[in-house]
Amino acid sequence: MKKAVHISLMLLVVCLFGGSHVFAKEIIRIGLITPLTGDVKTYGESAKNAFNMAIEEYAKKGKYKIQPIITDDRNDPTEGANAALKLITQDRVVAIIGPVTSKVAIPVSEIANANRIPMISGTATNPKVTTSDGKRKPYVFRACYIDPFQGTIGARFALKQVKRKTAAVLYDVGNDYSKGLAEYFRSTFTKGGGTVVAYECYQKDDVDFSGIITKVGTKRPDVIYIPDYYNKVALIAKQVREKGLKGVLVGGDGWDSPELLKIGGNAVVGGYFTNHYSPDRKDPVAEDFIKKYKAKYKVVPDTFAALKYDATMIFLKALDEAKKPNSQEIVKLLGTLKNYKGVTGNMSFDRNGDAVKSVVILRVDKGGFKYVTTVNP
């Protein structure tokens, strides 16, 4: 009897381990770096949701078994760099998806590139993410357009559609994203015949903007351009209205968060911002994604979800098509991406690894964001 038990146990062990070896797919580890807490946590939550959704969908038909490792960067460049080093040296990931914001993505891209690990960001729009001093970082890609384009479109929109002649720009002097957008907005607005009457900066931890807003108020600008993340934008917008400034508020993709309306309230209503996609977009791929996302997470996916989904899917596609699931092969394939039909539109990577795609302009209404127009590159 005892013997029989032994044998059957042994058989069981053989079945379990030996068997699984035959059926199991090869395990591939990929890392996600995203801000799950801190000042831009809604970006990170959307990104994580979309990332998980993409991985789950891949699991149904993909060649490999994906083991995702999710880390929190708190929208802090140092945290992001630490997370990247841990993912690369300790967890030995094949690729990194993320980070969401440019200021974290820039140091992480340096680390990924130096370690020859592919990195794809969904939403980091600063030019320095994929290049440094004009030199391409060959391992870094992104699923979005870059700030020169976004700032330019914002300025053109303010001049032509909103028909305004004077603008004030308020930006965060310590944030690459905010600074980049502000610069490109200013140069395009001036070239287009408008005047930038005030160009004022503030610092990351500031909450009192009364000094600069009162100063800007004396110039009576028609447009106030605030290229920052939703938390700051909401605070600034409130103080702008409390100081009696009437100008139209314009901003960038950092505005896209349900928190913008929650904190900003009436102060932000009537503002416009450039974005990557609108949930109102009529397109089978986008509609399918929005439907599934809504069913799973009970909210309409924002830009951060859509772009992170695209970024993850682009990577998974390259992984499946690669001859071997290693970093070199994947990077080779990523470089040749052409006309990929993503949730946020058709995209191809240009020679810098930046996606070439159109800008969407949204308006802030009481109930949410409304689609205004699309501008093609």
Next chain:
Amino acid sequence: METISYLLQQCVNGLQLGAVYALIALGYTMVYGVLRLINFAHGDIFMLGAFIAYYLISKFDIPIYLVFAITMVCTAAAGYIIEKVAYKPLRNAPRISLLITAVGVSLFLEYFLSLKFLFTANYIGFPRPFEVQVYDLSLFTVTNIQLIIFAVTAVSLVLLFLLIYKTKYGKAMRAVSYDQEVAALMGINIDATISLTFIVGAALAGVGGILYSIAYPQINVFMGIMPGIKSFIAAVLGGIGIIHGAVLGGLVIGMSEVFVSGFLSSTFRDGVIFIILFLVLLLKPSGIFGKRIEKV
């Protein structure tokens, strides 16, 4: 005319910021007065006040004066507990141990409260208990929020001055700050007096926290760091340990912040504040109102 109204408007802005700094600076200066301790956790008491008010306003529908009262009681209790748990056992230890403990308490409050099941590390919108109204006084505008800040600060200051200069407890505080050992010989209960100082300072920080979050309606667990540092500078500027010095220091810091951002640029703001501090300390090492030279 335009310039005058611009100047006046910036003055109002500066007063708003300065009033809050003054409230926090009082706590630093009072504690320094009795214990010769820079209580780094004070900025976090300020944050605690903002969060307690946030929960009171968003979870319970209670009138604003009750929000102030309950918050003050809670932060006062927190100040009392911190003193009893962290500082009292070190009463006879070297001063550096006390200072390091203060830094530790500050970090503990920030990171413990930022845990997921407590306040979280997120930025939270602070629900204003009333709508903003802007009054146009032709030369400048003032909001009801600013009026409330001025009024609450003024009332708190008057009460504090009454407490310190007109009551027996205030006299005890002044005596302890003058010379702890001699005060003890005169029959003053040192421990009780120190506790009272912490309680009063923390209650004021709680008020500061509410006013600050009503003015700038966004809170997070690290919100106390910058105002804390600025208020500490304010206290040093006015002469640390001196009550009216802290008030003046707060107003000077608030005004110069706003004026530097308004006339120069935000990037120069902190630099200018430190230059002011540097110059004052160079000319008058014990601060604007500082008279006596520290005992050795």
